[in-house]
Amino acid sequence: xxxxxxxxxxxxxxxxxxxxxxxxxxxxxxxxxxxxxxxxxxxxxxxxxxxxxxxxxxxxxxxxxxxxxxxxxxxxxxxxxxxxxxxxxxxxxxxxxxxxxxxxxxx
Numbered sequence: 001x002x003x004x005x006x007x008x009x010x011x012x013x014x015x016x017x018x019x020x021x022x023x024x025x026x027x028x029x030x031x032x033x034x035x036x037x038x039x040x041x042x043x044x045x046x047x048x049x050x051x052x053x054x055x056x057x058x059x060x061x062x063x064x065x066x067x068x069x070x071x072x073x074x075x076x077x078x079x080x081x082x083x084x085x086x087x088x089x090x091x092x093x094x095x096x097x098x099x100x101x102x103x104x105x106x107x
Contacts, residue, residue: 002077002084013059014081018072022052028066029055 002014002051019025029049036043047053053062054071057064065077 001087002080002081003087004084007081007084010064011058013063013066013087014064014084016072016077017064017066018069019066022066025052025055025066025068029057032057032064032066052059100101 002016003012005015011064017026026049029046029091033043033046038061043057043059045058046056053068054075055064055066057066066076
């Protein structure tokens with residue numbers, strides 16, 4: 001998670017997540033969407049979900065990038081925003097997100 005307020009004006013934070021495959025990227029994207037929607041948070045736009053290479057989820061001040069490892073290396077957002085401060089989110093108290101309902105196999 002990067003604090004990009006000093007680098008760009010369209011967002012305050014970038015959350016960059018790496019997935020292992022297209023199905024994994026889609027699963028991560030879906031989980032983020034479902035949990036935040038259940039918490040009352042909605043996003044304005046979402047791009048790249050069809051391809052599962054790089055999904056961008058725009059939550060206003062926070063933009064989530066869910067990328068395959070190759071896309072993350074190629075586009076190098078970490079390097080592009082290397083002057084941004086990395087947010088030590090593991091050290092912060094985070095709100096509990098609602099649990100999602102488990103779907104029955106075959107549903």
